[in-house]
Amino acid sequence: MARSRRFIPSISQLSAFEAVLRTGSTAGASRDMDLSQGAISRLVQNLETQLGQRLFLRERQRLVPTVAAKAYGRDVTRALDLIARASMELSANPDGxxxxxxxxxxxxxxxxxxxxxxxxxxxxxxxxxxxxxxxxxxxxxxxxxxxxxxxxxxxxxxxHLPLFPEVLVPCAAPSLLARHSLSGPSDVLTLPLLQIETRPGAWADWLGALGVAGPLPGGMLFDQFATMAQAAVHGLGAALLPEFHVADELASGRLTELPGGRLTGPGxxxxxxxxxxxxxxxxxxxxxxxxxxxxxxxxxxxxxx
CATH class of the missing domain: 3.40.190.10 (Periplasmic binding protein-like II)
Structure with missing residues (x-):
């Protein structure tokens, strides 16, 4: 795509503008860029001329950025950071x-x-x-x-590249199961059921797929699987955890899979x-x-x- 040169200012202009915006003055930008204050002022003025927009209001000895300049500055900072990162990466790894x-x-x-x-x-x-x-x-x-x-x-x-569906495994710590007798999926309702914020209906879906009805018992709420898994390992409740997440805990015996089978979710x-x-x-x-x-x-x- 062809780009208008008017809207591609020089790196020097953008760097001077960003430095003034960040430091609050041409003096601060001068120290930051190792240029004279006059050079900084000319670069900013040239940028304003090129864009046809006032970027700073000159009040006595201060430069006050306009609202538009602050918004423009956020994008310019990201662009300069991206260029710097790409340059560092190329220098560190030119063949990869x-x-x-x-x-x-x-x-x-x-x-x-x-x-x-x-x-x-x-x-x-x-x-x-x-x-x-x-x-x-x-x-x-x-x-x-x-x-x-x-x-x-x-x-x-x-x-988008589809990787795999989420398969959730119902599980609990042996210490929790030792205090409850589970003969079938409906007995899960006697356990505290740990919940995760991003899958609020998971336990209802699992029980519904097995034809089990009834009010769900309360349980702790988590925002990440890692903390919910640790709570389950320590016997604080039963959990529905992703298959790849719980494999080690099941193999080591820290968690036991509950009767009723696994749930393949919609996501x-x-x-x-x-x-x-x-x-x-x-x-x-x-x-x-x-x-x-x-x-x-x-x-x-x-x-x-």
Missing amino acids: GVLSLAVLPAFSTHWLAPRMSGFLSAHPDVTVNLATRMKKFNFAAESFDAAVHFGEADWRGAG QYFLVWPEARADYPPLAAFRDWIAAEVSGPQAFAAGPD
Whole structure:
């Protein structure tokens, strides 16, 4: 896409504008950029002329940014940070690239991280950075190449790769079960039922699928699976936990699967990415790798040790 040169100011102009906005004066920007105050003033004035907009109001010896300048400054700061990051990454890894992923904490800890050595071994020139994000965000406002998303294929402006559906396992600690006699799914109603904010209807769906009716007992509410899993291990209630999350606890005996079977929920895990980044080589390599991983026989289990 052709870009009007009028709306692509020089890095010097943008850096001077950002420095004045951040420090509050041409003197502060002068020290920050190691330029004279006169040079800073000329760069800002040239930027105002190029944009056809007043960015600062000159009141006595002070420069007061306009409301529009503050909004413009937020975007300029993000753009300069992105350019700086890209330059540092190129200098540090000229033959590879950096893949920045936004991940869900439980998925990252129990499914992705145990498998990442396979990807990194196959792509030693790619550096992977992980950061936690619990909700959808605007790719244009954050410097992520892709994200792991749970729910529907509804991330606007993004490509979607379905990974797998969520399978929830009903489980409880042996210490809790020792105090209750469970002969069938309906007896689960005698246990405290731990809840997670993002799946408020999970226990009702599980019991409903088994034809069990009745008011649900109360239980603690959590915002992440990790803390709910620990509460279940310590006997504070029964929990519905993702299959990949609970595999180690079941294998070690810290949790016991309850009678009644597992629940496949309506949501899925997806890898999503901004459409403009679809052909970025590190992302394409990761997308191919994770597609192969989820098609394997161990897709729903905890990762290899």
